[in-house]
Amino acid sequence: MAAVVPAGSVRVLLPRPWLRNLRRAARPFSMVVASSPIQHSEELSNTAAVPEPQMSKNTDRNSLSYYPKRGQTLELVCESLAFKGKGICKVPETGYIVMCDRALPGEKFIGRVTRKKDNYAEVKKLKTISPHWDFVEAPCEFASHCGGCKTQNLLYEAQVRAKEQQVHELIVHVGKFPKKDLEHDGVVKPIVPCDIQFHYRNKMEFSFGTKRWVPVELLQQESAETNEYALGLHAPGFYDKVLNINKCLLQSDPGNEVLATIQYLWRDSEFSLSPYDVHSHRGFLKHLMLRTGRNVETGQAELMVNFVTSSYKPELLKPLVDKISAFPSVVSIVNNVNTSVGNTSVGEEEYTLIGKSTITETLRGLTFQISANSFFQTNTHQAEVLYKLIEDCACLKGDGSEIVLDLFCGTGTIGLTLAKRVRHVYGFEIVDQAISDARRNANLNGICNATFVQGDLNKIGDNFGEYFPNPDLVITGYPLVRWINPIPPPHQPAPEIEIILDQLPKPN
Numbered sequence: 001m002a003a004v005v006p007a008g009s010v011r012v013l014l015p016r017p018w019l020r021n022l023r024r025a026a027r028p029f030s031m032v033v034a035s036s037p038i039q040h041s042e043e044l045s046n047t048a049a050v051p052e053p054q055m056s057k058n059t060d061r062n063s064l065s066y067y068p069k070r071g072q073t074l075e076l077v078c079e080s081l082a083f084k085g086k087g088i089c090k091v092p093e094t095g096y097i098v099m100c101d102r103a104l105p106g107e108k109f110i111g112r113v114t115r116k117k118d119n120y121a122e123v124k125k126l127k128t129i130s131p132h133w134d135f136v137e138a139p140c141e142f143a144s145h146c147g148g149c150k151t152q153n154l155l156y157e158a159q160v161r162a163k164e165q166q167v168h169e170l171i172v173h174v175g176k177f178p179k180k181d182l183e184h185d186g187v188v189k190p191i192v193p194c195d196i197q198f199h200y201r202n203k204m205e206f207s208f209g210t211k212r213w214v215p216v217e218l219l220q221q222e223s224a225e226t227n228e229y230a231l232g233l234h235a236p237g238f239y240d241k242v243l244n245i246n247k248c249l250l251q252s253d254p255g256n257e258v259l260a261t262i263q264y265l266w267r268d269s270e271f272s273l274s275p276y277d278v279h280s281h282r283g284f285l286k287h288l289m290l291r292t293g294r295n296v297e298t299g300q301a302e303l304m305v306n307f308v309t310s311s312y313k314p315e316l317l318k319p320l321v322d323k324i325s326a327f328p329s330v331v332s333i334v335n336n337v338n339t340s341v342g343n344t345s346v347g348e349e350e351y352t353l354i355g356k357s358t359i360t361e362t363l364r365g366l367t368f369q370i371s372a373n374s375f376f377q378t379n380t381h382q383a384e385v386l387y388k389l390i391e392d393c394a395c396l397k398g399d400g401s402e403i404v405l406d407l408f409c410g411t412g413t414i415g416l417t418l419a420k421r422v423r424h425v426y427g428f429e430i431v432d433q434a435i436s437d438a439r440r441n442a443n444l445n446g447i448c449n450a451t452f453v454q455g456d457l458n459k460i461g462d463n464f465g466e467y468f469p470n471p472d473l474v475i476t477g478y479p480l481v482r483w484i485n486p487i488p489p490p491h492q493p494a495p496e497i498e499i500i501l502d503q504l505p506k507p508n
C-alpha cells in the first residue's frame with residue numbers, strides 16, 4: 001500500500017526477474033547432488049532410506065548435465081522463501097535454482113525434481129534431514145497438505161522476516177529501485193506484524209470439487225470413503241483438486257460452524273447436489289464464500305453465506321439454506337450465478353435468498369456495508385492499523401483544503417476514512433458493486449465530499465485528469481506501483497497507470 005504525492009505511476013509485471021538475479025548471484029553450496037534418478041512410484045517416508053546422492057561437478061551451463069533431470073534426487077538447503085511460500089534452494093556446485101513447496105529457510109532435505117521450467121526446476125520434498133531454524137508445530141490439522149497456508153510451521157516472526165525480504169527483492173529487481181536507496185532510513189518501512197495470527201480473515205472462499213485431494217500419507221485412512229466429492233481449499237498448485245475440510249483456522253468461529261454444517265449436509269444423496277466439474281463443465285455447486293462482519297449495535301459477528309452456482313436453481317439450495325438460516329449469526333444468504341466455464345466466484349447475476357444483501361463492519365469509527373463481490377480488506381483488525389498508518393503517512397494539513405485521489409478504491413474505505421479532513425475524495429474502481437457500496441457508505445456516514453467513479457484504470461485516456469482537480473494526495477493500493485515526478489499541472493493529461501514491459505530497462 002502506498003500513499004504518495006502524485007503524479008504518474010507505473011505498474012510493472014516482469015516474469016520472475018528476481019529469479020534470474022538470484023541465479024546470477026548463485027554461489028555453490030557445500031551440498032551434493034544425486035545424478036541418478038530414483039524410482040518415481042515410491043514416495044520416501046520420513047523413515048525411508050534415502051539413496052546416497054552422487055557428486056556432480058559440472059558447472060558448464062552449456063552441458064546437459066548442468067541441468068537437473070526430472071526424477072533426480074538432490075540434497076538441498078532452503079535459502080529463503082519466494083512469493084507464495086515456495087522455498088528457494090540452489091543446486092550445490094552449479095547454483096542452479098530449484099523451488100520446493102513447504103521447504104522453509106534453513107531446512108536441509110532430500111527433494112526430487114518433478115518439473116523443469118525455463119530457468120529453474122521444481123522439487124518435491126521427500127525427507128527432511130534437519131528442520132529449519134524457526135520450526136513451530138502447525139496448529140491446523142490440514143496445514144501440511146492445504147494450499148491455504150504453506151508456512152504455518154514457521155514461527156510468525158520468521159514469516160514476517162521472509163515477507164520483508166521478498167518485498168525488498170521485488171522493489172529492487174522488479175521495481176528497479178537502487179538497493180542503496182532502500183538502505184536509507186525509512187525508505188521502506190518494516191512490516192507491521194499483526195497481533196492475531198488465526199481467525200483473522202473476514203472472507204474465505206471454499207470450492208466444491210469432483211476430485212478430492214487425498215495426501216499420500218492419508219490414502220489408507222480414506223480408502224473406505226467412496227465419495228470423491230470435496231468441499232474445501234485447493235491442493236497446492238491444482239485448480240481441479242480440492243482438499244476436503246470442515247474447519248479453517250483462518251476464519252471466524254461462526255464461519256466454521258456454517259462450513260461444518262454444509263460439509264455434513266451437501267453430499268446427502270437426498271438433496272441431489274452436484275459439485276461443478278472444471279473439466280466437463282457439468283454440475284451445480286462452484287464455491288461457498290463466507291464473509292464475516294459485525295453488527296454495529298451489538299458488536300456480534302454477522303455472516304454472509306454466498307453460494308456460487310453454475311445456474312439459478314434455488315429449489316436445489318433450499319435444504320442447505322433452511323438449515324443455515326437458523327444460525328443467529330447468518331444475516332445474509334446470497335446466490336451468485338456464474339454460468340461461465342471460468343471458475344471465478346463473481347456471478348453475472350446475484351440473488352438474495354435470505355436476509356440482507358450486505359453485511360456491516362466498522363473501521364476507524366465509520367460503518368461500512370459490504371456486498372458479496374466488493375473488495376474489503378480481509379483482515380479487519382489489521383485494516384484498522386493500516387488505515388491509521390495511511391492517515392499518518394498522508395500528513396494532511398487538516399484545514400480541509402486538500403484533494404485526495406483513491407485509486408483502486410474498492411468499497412471506498414480508505415478515502416472515506418480521510419474524507420472528514422480533506423476538501424474532496426475521488427475514488428476509482430472497476431467493480432460496479434464496490435462503487436455502489438462506496439456511494440452508499442458515504443451516505444451512511446454523512447460524508448458528502450466524496451465522488452466514486454466506476455471504470456477500468458488500465459484503460460484511462462488522456463482526459464483522465466478532467467475527472468478531478470489537481471490532487472494533493474494519491475492513494476494507490478496496487479502492488480508494484482511507483483510514481484514519476486514531476487507532478488502534472490492541473491487538468492493536464494493524467495499520469496499513465498501502466499507502462500508496458502518493453503519500455504522498461506532490461507534487467508542487468
Ligand SMILES: C[S@@+](CC[C@H](N)C(=O)[O-])C[C@H]1O[C@@H](n2cnc3c(N)ncnc32)[C@H](O)[C@@H]1O
Nearest residue numbers: 375377408409410429430431455456457458477
Ligand atoms: C486490493 S483492492 C484495494 C481496495 C481498497 N484500496 C482498499 O484498501 O480497501 C484492489 C481493488 O482494485 C480494483 N481493481 C482491480 N483492477 C482494476 C482496474 N483495472 N481498474 C480499477 N480498479 C481495479 C479491485 O476490484 C479491488 O477493489
